[in-house]
Amino acid sequence: MARIPPGGHWSKDYPWPAVSHEHSIQQLSDDLERAGYHPFSAPCGILLDEANRPKSACIRCSTCDGFPCLLHAKADAEVIGVRPVLDLDNVTLVVDAEVRRLTTDSSGKTVTGVVVSRAGETVTYSGDIVVLAAGAVNTARILLSSASGAHPAGLANRSDQVGRNLMLHNSEPVVVIAKEPNNSAFQKTLGLNDFYFAGDGRPWPLGNIQMVGKSSMVTRRADPLLSTLGLRLNPAEIAGHAVDFWLTTEDLPRPGNRVTVDRDGNIHLAYRLTNQPETDGLRRELTTAMSRIGLTADRVLDKNFFRHKANPIAGVAHQAGTCRFGADPATSVLDLNCKAHELDNLYVADASFLPSMGAVNPALTVMANALRVGEHLLERLS
Numbered sequence: 001m002a003r004i005p006p007g008g009h010w011s012k013d014y015p016w017p018a019v020s021h022e023h024s025i026q027q028l029s030d031d032l033e034r035a036g037y038h039p040f041s042a043p044c045g046i047l048l049d050e051a052n053r054p055k056s057a058c059i060r061c062s063t064c065d066g067f068p069c070l071l072h073a074k075a076d077a078e079v080i081g082v083r084p085v086l087d088l089d090n091v092t093l094v095v096d097a098e099v100r101r102l103t104t105d106s107s108g109k110t111v112t113g114v115v116v117s118r119a120g121e122t123v124t125y126s127g128d129i130v131v132l133a134a135g136a137v138n139t140a141r142i143l144l145s146s147a148s149g150a151h152p153a154g155l156a157n158r159s160d161q162v163g164r165n166l167m168l169h170n171s172e173p174v175v176v177i178a179k180e181p182n183n184s185a186f187q188k189t190l191g192l193n194d195f196y197f198a199g200d201g202r203p204w205p206l207g208n209i210q211m212v213g214k215s216s217m218v219t220r221r222a223d224p225l226l227s228t229l230g231l232r233l234n235p236a237e238i239a240g241h242a243v244d245f246w247l248t249t250e251d252l253p254r255p256g257n258r259v260t261v262d263r264d265g266n267i268h269l270a271y272r273l274t275n276q277p278e279t280d281g282l283r284r285e286l287t288t289a290m291s292r293i294g295l296t297a298d299r300v301l302d303k304n305f306f307r308h309k310a311n312p313i314a315g316v317a318h319q320a321g322t323c324r325f326g327a328d329p330a331t332s333v334l335d336l337n338c339k340a341h342e343l344d345n346l347y348v349a350d351a352s353f354l355p356s357m358g359a360v361n362p363a364l365t366v367m368a369n370a371l372r373v374g375e376h377l378l379e380r381l382s
């Protein structure tokens with residue numbers, strides 16, 4: 001599969017072919033190209049071998065959005081990372097266990113215990129190296145809850161950066177009512193990065209446009225909006241014409257956007273939206289693109305069976321940045337290998353490390369960095 005535009009000198013082709021567009025998405029791609037845009041095949045983490053279908057685990061169903069795949073056909077951490085190693089003698093998976101805090105030796109430089117709550121009991125595990133990967137919010141929570149004499153503000157938090165710079169992405173789901181029916185089952189195969197960077201009169205980058213799961217039936221809440229369209233279609237037919245987009249604008253790191261933990265261990269999130277004009281600008285660019293392919297602005301609607309302006313504080317799916325890495329211990333939590341500056345044997349390998357998060361889905365970057373940290377650990381252990 002070709003590299004994704006705008007690419008860069010570091011960019012390479014993907015090793016696997018692109019997932020083919022279904023008819024309506026191919027039509028959309030062709031229309032956009034004719035109008036001067038540069039749609040591309042979005043990378044899809046699904047185990048699908050279109051040339052040799054019997055080998056495919058994925059059946060290209062329409063329920064890929066945000067749910068575990070019952071066929072284990074998503075190329076996610078469970079399928080690609082965890083399941084294949086479960087038979088190894090030196091791997092033990094402990095389930096139904098919640099890490100509460102980490103303990104250190106008296107110098108505060110070495111983690112000596114991982115304190116876990118399991119089935120009402122407290123169990124402490126130990127290891128030469130401890131890698132924390134509980135997601136950006138919970139990793140910060142665990143570190144902040146591990147305050148001690150040696151680390152009074154929370155483990156690895158002399159810089160006061162643990163929990164800060166929380167980023168969530170400015171994401172906006174939009175539904176476009178196409179003229180032709182869209183019978184796609186799996187429509188997440190197309191992306192558009194024409195507005196990713198500044199330029200052409202845009203002072204700042206706007207972000208990425210991609211597809212999201214197909215509307216199967218426009219909800220009742222959407223009906224009043226849709227009736228204004230004057231389309232002679234009933235709700236089911238309108239759902240059949242829906243083409244669903246996901247607009248992503250970069251969320252910028254603000255020190256005041258942060259995770260804190262109160263005395264009872266409850267998580268609190270403080271968050272103020274960044275980059276709002278660029279989020280609105282991306283929506284305008286999508287509307288213009290749709291009009292250039294023959295769809296009027298009143299056919300570009302909020303996909304409001306999510307929520308309007310989809311991801312306020314409650315939408316933390318893309319949480320990142322709470323333990324950013326960097327060369328300077330005064331302004332970052334982790335060093336460039338994602339080892340905590342202040343500890344010898346503590347690493348963080350989840351979305352917390354990101355100092356900025358771009359305007360693309362985060363999982364591939366989080367996975368790539370975790371593999372990089374893994375390679376460093378292999379070297380260190382050998």
Ligand SMILES: Cc1cc2nc3c(=O)[nH]c(=O)nc-3n(C[C@H](O)[C@H](O)[C@H](O)COP(=O)(O)OP(=O)(O)OC[C@H]3O[C@@H](n4cnc5c(N)ncnc54)[C@H](O)[C@@H]3O)c2cc1C
Nearest residue numbers: 066098099133134135136138317350351361362363364366
């Ligand atoms: C609905 C939804 C849809 C998404 N869709 C996409 C997408 O299409 N593409 C994309 O790139 N990204 C997507 N994301 C974002 C992506 O899933 C995250 O960016 C990514 O999983 C972050 O990886 P992580 O390792 O930081 O955290 P996670 O993958 O969240 O892993 C953290 C793990 O730690 C565990 N954990 C947390 N606290 C504790 C504790 N105290 N003790 C023990 N275990 C703990 C959690 O159970 C979890 O298994 C989506 C997210 C959601 C919620």
Ligand code: SF4
Nearest residue numbers: 058059061064069073
């Ligand atoms: S949920 Fe459906 S489309 Fe997604 S990986 Fe599984 S089978 Fe494939």
